[in-house]
Amino acid sequence: MSAPAGAWEVVIGLEVHAQLRTRSKMFCRCSTAFGAPPNSQTCPVCLGLPGVLPVVNRRAVEYAVRTALALGGRVNARCRFARKHYYYPDMPKNFQISQYEEPLAEDAALEIDGPDGAPRRIGIQRLHLEEDVGKLVHEGTLETAAASLVDYNRSGVPLMETVTRPDLRSPEEAAAWLRAFRAVLLYLGVCDGNMEEGSLRCDANVSLRRAGTDPLGTKVEIKNLNSFRNVQRALEFEVRRQAQALDAGERLVQETRLWDADRAATRSMRSKEFAHDYRYFPEPDLPPLDLDPAWLAAIRGDLPELPRARRQRFVEQYGLPAYDADLLTQSRALAEYYETAVRAHANPKALSNWIMSELLRELPGDDEAALARCPVPPAHLAALVRLIDEATISGKIAKDVLVTMLRTGEPPTLIVEREGLVQVADAGALAVLVDEAIAANPRAVEDFRRGKAAAAKALVGAVMKASRGKANPAIVDRLVQEKLSRG
């Protein structure tokens, strides 16, 4: 439903601001931790007091370089910071230190699955570093509020801006790209990807053109897309709005529109307010950044396997269905979890099933922190599957054991032993239970002899119940069949 009716081709480009996961800010040593009391993480530098100077956070540069290299970008041997000017009270210097003519990296790309399943390469025009601004707190709009307060904790937090080429062709594709990009950032460990807390923010440029024509239509920028769902919904709305206008022969204006998730619509921001001349010029307080080739090589050598490569390898190496591989590689932590478990017990498909159906019910698979805190380490899950594979416990019991594991963090062997859950596979012991079940269920025995084969199931169920689930169901089944046939 996202594709517009008729002859319009959708052209979308994204601009993503990712907060880099450094401990300190871009140009000072203040903490970047989220949620501290207002203005408690500030200093003269990030407050822009007279006389202060910025000093570049090397770790932020490293993270941006890592991202650029992972995406096959060209990292410029020399890049430069620039000042971007506009007046806004959340910006203490009334300019933002960003990058303009000489960005950190250019010409990268990230592949996603196209509509036909074939890979689609989405170009990335540039990646650059900049500082975040503070946060205004006021009632209503800035224009009507009686007063406004500013929290500068976020001021100076390092951001990496990534600008795609206008290569995306549908709202779904845009959302898929953003998901894939977020996964890369998580794999690289450079961003926590938390969209609710604003660690990852997305603006989109969207235009329509007649299918098969070259010139781009009038571009509209949409701001405030703070979830995958909102990216898709806002773009779908905007594509419909533009298609209707164009179908009606109206002219579109180049403007910035704000996505209002509550009203499920985009609305025009006053274009006057945003018709800025930013008066960019090279930041004179920071010498150009010369990146040592040896340092770049070291970062390149240290790059982890990225989600798509890993997904492919999971299919080939573990014989997993593409669906499983996709799910298991959604974050680096989950993929690591899976592979650690497989190394401990080589049953890739069973482990995949247990992770997908049981573990991911308890915790989000893209939440690195939650996975790190997971009370069931991969070795324990592997041990649980081994207990099933070695017929020590049944799959049904195993689910109960996992519940306990999640609660207590204990290894499965300990739980099975303590709670006496070892499966009874001793035919002698089970024969006694089978005899008791036959004696207690004459109706079932009668039914069986009259030819109702299903009646045996009731007897097996009775034995399982009497053993409190510990009986090996296959052996019980065989014993029941034998005894009934003999009798």
Add this chain to the structure above:
Amino acid sequence: MTTGAAAPSLAALAAAYRDGATTPTAVTEGCLGRIDRLDGRIGAYLAITRDAALADARASEQRWRDGRPLGPLDGAPIALKDVLCTRGVPTTCASRILERFVPPYDATVVARLRAAGAVILGKTNLDEFAMGSSTEHSAFHPTRNPWDLQRVPGGSSGGSAAAVAGGLALAALGTDTGGSIRQPAAFCGVVGLKPTYGRVSRYGLIAFASSLDQVGPLAVDVRDAALLLEVIAGHDPRDATSVAAPVPDYTAALGDDVRGLRVGVPDEYFIEGLDPEIEAAVRDAIAVLRDRGAAVERLSLPTTGHGLATYYVIAPAEASSNLARYDGVRYGLRVEGRDLIDMVSRTRAAGFGPEVKRRIMLGTYALSAGYYEAYYGQAQKVRTLVRQELDAALARVDVIAAPTTPGVAFEHGAKADPLAMYLNDVFTIPASISGLPAISVPCGFSGSGLPIGLQLIARALDEPTLLRAAHAYERATPWHARRPALG
């Protein structure tokens, strides 16, 4: 010494403290006494930190008594241009907009002076935000030249130069962007040194033009300038543009031997418009160097005249950006308005003087879309040419000798036309835009009894040669020992 007399040199002072001939308290009280008696007429100071100065003097006195002084500057009463941030003491830049600004931190140079035991007497006057050459553009009051109270002390470090010339401080720090240390030093008959760009930290120096600003000493003689430079120079991790090179022992490098020193005399500094008395004094000074064994040669620096235009694009451009933060939101003056934008405009309209507004407008224009390349871009190219030309000249000679100013101190109000005022900087600007060290030393007096300055320019980071040449000249001439008759 008596408390009423003009102060001795810092070097003599340390010896007197060591011998017990005088004490930091006596000397500090002497300076404060002269300030009380004379500053009503001179207006060198914007603020006097009497109590803190006396407390620091007493602490210094104890250290000397214990035989544990912090160095040769321990107990030396020094004045600071009011663009240098002083923790807990208002730092105004001689502007209404910062009238109530009290920095929560010390500039690096201030911290280094304190660590060396210096006694801070107070904050000296300047042209608002260091924009000017006469100290008439202070928002609070003009400063008068101790040699002739009808005349200006030069600027923008006019307060610092007048304080040293009048014995209201033993030495002072100023800042030089296009000549703001050297020109007032020449006008007031003291030594003024602009170090190599990056030699002294700018952290805590309230920026005028970031790529040009440099802190430096104003002193009664060359040795004192060297002593001060030794304390304030050196790499600062808070200033990314500060130079990592180790700090030489400047006082040890002084000597008075200039045999073999190659001195270049550029034709373009002896042009029409140069006061004949100044030309005569400077040519005499060059002859003194030749007589003492220096090899003097003529030079041509054809780009000299372009420096002025270049400077008056680059400095206002950077200033328009640096001064954007004064908006009434966080500190300093606030004039309430209908809304935020109105508040910012009213605050800036009321807070900045006409010269500052003129430069903000010039600089904003130079950075505007469509004009950037023609102005700022072009100015940067010319700047490179000027620097290359000076570098090439300094590959042939060790120092360049020239007048510091085209005229002697002028009368208050004599240069009401901004362009006439700007022309005052024509000889000091080339070293500024090239980042080279330069010094002005007294080299005579006009018929009307006004001081004349000899300017020497050296290679980047070659302050030792610069100081040696200046010192040798000073040792051979009596000019630096003259003091104005202030009663």
